[in-house]
Structure formats: C-alpha cells, structure tokens
Amino acid sequence: MKIQDQINKEKLPKHVAIVMDGNGRWANKHGHDRVYGHHKGVDSVRIIAETAAKLGIKYLTLYTFSTENWNRPKEEVAALMHLFVETIEKEIPTLNKNNIKLNAIGDINSLPLQNREKLKNTINKTSHNNRMTLTLALSYSGRWEIVDAVRNILQDFEKGKINYTDINDNIFSGYLNSSEIPDPELLIRTSGEKRISNFLLWQIAYTELYFTPVLWPDFGENDFYNAILDYQQRERRFGLTSEQLKFEKRNED
Numbered sequence: 001m002k003i004q005d006q007i008n009k010e011k012l013p014k015h016v017a018i019v020m021d022g023n024g025r026w027a028n029k030h031g032h033d034r035v036y037g038h039h040k041g042v043d044s045v046r047i048i049a050e051t052a053a054k055l056g057i058k059y060l061t062l063y064t065f066s067t068e069n070w071n072r073p074k075e076e077v078a079a080l081m082h083l084f085v086e087t088i089e090k091e092i093p094t095l096n097k098n099n100i101k102l103n104a105i106g107d108i109n110s111l112p113l114q115n116r117e118k119l120k121n122t123i124n125k126t127s128h129n130n131r132m133t134l135t136l137a138l139s140y141s142g143r144w145e146i147v148d149a150v151r152n153i154l155q156d157f158e159k160g161k162i163n164y165t166d167i168n169d170n171i172f173s174g175y176l177n178s179s180e181i182p183d184p185e186l187l188i189r190t191s192g193e194k195r196i197s198n199f200l201l202w203q204i205a206y207t208e209l210y211f212t213p214v215l216w217p218d219f220g221e222n223d224f225y226n227a228i229l230d231y232q233q234r235e236r237r238f239g240l241t242s243e244q245l246k247f248e249k250r251n252e253d
Contacts, residue, residue, distance in 0.1 A: 003222055003225045003226065003229070004055070004221075004225050006225075006229060007225060007232065012055065012056050012057060012228065013057065013184070013208075014058050014059060014182055014185060015057075015059035015060075015183065015184040015185060015186075016052060016057055016061075016184060016185070016186045016187075016188065016227075017060075017062075017063070017184040017186070017187045017188070017203075017204075017207070018060070018062050018063065018187070018188045018189070018190070019063045019189040019196075020044070020045070020062055020063060020064070020219075021189060021190050021191035021197075021215075021216055022037075022190050022191030022192075022215030022216045022218075023037035023038045023040065024037050025037075025191060025215055026217040026218065029215070035076065035080075037217060038080060039083065041217050042083065042087055043217070044216055044217055044218075044219050045062060046094060047220055048220075048221075049095075049098070049100060049132075049134050050098055051221045051224050051225075052132060052224065053099070053100055053131050054098075055224075055228070057132060058132055058133065059132065059135065059181050060132060060133070060134050061105075061135040061136075061137060061178075061181065061200070062134070062135070062136055062137065063140070063197070063199050064136045064137055064138050064140075065084075065138050065139055066137075066197065066198060067106075067107065067110075067139055067140065067144055067198075068141065068197075068198065070139070081111075084115055085114055085115055085118050088122050089118055089121060089122055091122070092122055092126065095122070095126045095129065096126060096129065098132075099129045099131035100126065100132050100133075101128075101130065101132070101133045101134065102122050102123050102126045102133075102135075102136070103123065103133050103134065103136070103180075104119055104123065104135065104137075105136075105137050105138070105140055105178045106137050106138040106139045106140030106144075106145075106177065107139040107140070107144060108138060108139065111138060111139055119136075119138070133181060135178070135181060140177075140199075141198040141199075142200055142201030142202065143198055143201065145176055145178070145201075145202070146201065148177060149172060149177075150175075152175050153167065153172070172202075183200075183205070183206075183207065184200065184203060185207060185208060185231070186207065186208050186227065186228070186231045187199075187204055187207045187208070187210065188211075188212065188224075188227050189210070189211050189212070190212055190214055190215060190216045191214070191216060193211070210230055212226075
C-alpha cells in the first residue's frame with residue numbers, strides 16, 4: 001500500500017505550518033555554497049505545496065525569511081532577496097494550475113521595493129484560487145507579530161474603537177498579522193533542530209509539533225505524508241483528559 005493511501009482524509013489537519021530548515025547545511029554537505037542550498041530549497045517548496053494541495057490541506061504556511069535572518073551576511077541576504085524576485089512571479093502558472101492562492105504575513109514593508117511589488121503582483125494574480133492558501137512568512141517573527149498587534153490595539157483604544165475590557169483571546173487574535181488564517185494543527189520543522197525559532201508563537205498554543213532530521217532540500221512528498229500520518233496517530237486533548245474526550249465523542253454520536 002502506498003504511504004498516501006494510509007492517510008485518513010477525514011482527519012487531515014486544516015492548516016500545516018513548516019519551518020524550512022537546513023538549506024545551508026545541505027549545500028555544505030554537497031560541496032556548494034549556501035545560496036545554492038536556498039535555490040534547491042525552492043524546489044522543495046514547489047513539491048510540498050503541490051503535495052499539500054493534492055492531499056486536501058486547506059492552509060500551508062512556510063517560514064520563509066525571519067526578522068533575525070536580516071542579521072545574516074549581507075551577501076547571503078542579497079542573494080535571498082534576488083532569489084525571491086527571480087522566483088515569485090515564475091511560480092504564478094504553477095500556483096494557478098494547482099488552484100493555490102498566495103498570501104503573505106510579516107513586516108512586508110521592510111522588504112526591498114522590488115520584492116514588495118513582485119509579491120503584491122503574485123498575490124493579486126492568484127487571489128481567485130480557492131483550493132489551498134499558501135502563506136509565506138516574510139521578515140516575520142512571532143514576537144514582532146504580537147508587539148504589532150498590541151500597537152494596533154492601543155491605536156484603536158486611543159480612537160475609542162475598543163475598550164480594554166473587551167480584549168480577550170479572540171479579539172487579540174483578530175489583530176494578528178495572520179488573523180485571516182486559522183491556527184495550525186501541525187507544525188513541521190526539518191533538519192533535526194527541535195525549537196520554534198520565533199514562529200507563530202501565539203498561534204501554536206495547541207499545535208502538534210513534528211521534528212524530522214531531513215534537511216529541507218531533501219524533504220519530499222513521502223516525508224510530508226509521514227508527518228501527516230504521525231499527526232493522525234496523536235490524541236488532541238486541548239487540556240482535557242482522554243476520558244473526557246471519549247465522553248464527548250459518545251455524546252456526539
């Protein structure tokens with residue numbers, strides 16, 4: 001039986017987020033410079049986006065460039081920005097063919113103008129697609145997003161649009177940069193590192209975490225299926241006990 005045939009289509013996570021780690025190490029391992037590793041990483045993005053859409057995942061969010069990545073060597077940052085410009089519009093036919101809508105979160109205004117324009121153009125030209133939403137986290141960090149939300153709440157408070165007594169989890173979530181997409185049920189990190197790295201800190205409160213030693217350029221279709229199968233074997237309790245979940249399920253039935 002093929003691995004994808006073992007997946008229960010009724011228990012798919014609605015939203016999968018991925019920390020795409022290991023491009024530089026993959027390049028070093030194969031005798032190339034780090035930039036070449038990023039180029040190979042783009043191929044994996046295409047494969048995984050198509051695989052997720054084909055499987056039935058509704059939202060896929062990729063940690064593409066963090067606010068901390070600006071501190072990398074200038075040559076690498078410049079190469080990444082060039083790669084982004086080179087790639088983003090080329091992917092429009094692939095996105096449209098697979099009925100994938102492109103979205104972006106993060107401090108987009110900190111990106112170079114050409115990057116912002118290419119990103120906006122691609123978002124506009126895929127806005128009609130509805131099979132899956134692919135979100136790129138660009139110049140993004142979880143702490144930045146939370147601080148940005150607080151700043152916007154304070155601005156609305158000063159304008160009399162909101163009272164501090166109104167603020168709760170749902171209200172706060174509505175001020176997040178990612179407010180239009182649901183919280184992820186599954187977070188995948190490649191390359192063997194076991195940390196969150198400032199990604200979707202508010203949203204992953206009850207997200208299942210999956211760590212794999214596979215470097216991102218080697219992460220393929222079957223690796224994604226393995227992550228989904230692992231997720232489907234877990235019991236998502238949200239603070240409840242197994243007995244409470246079973247009782248609730250009996251009542252639903």
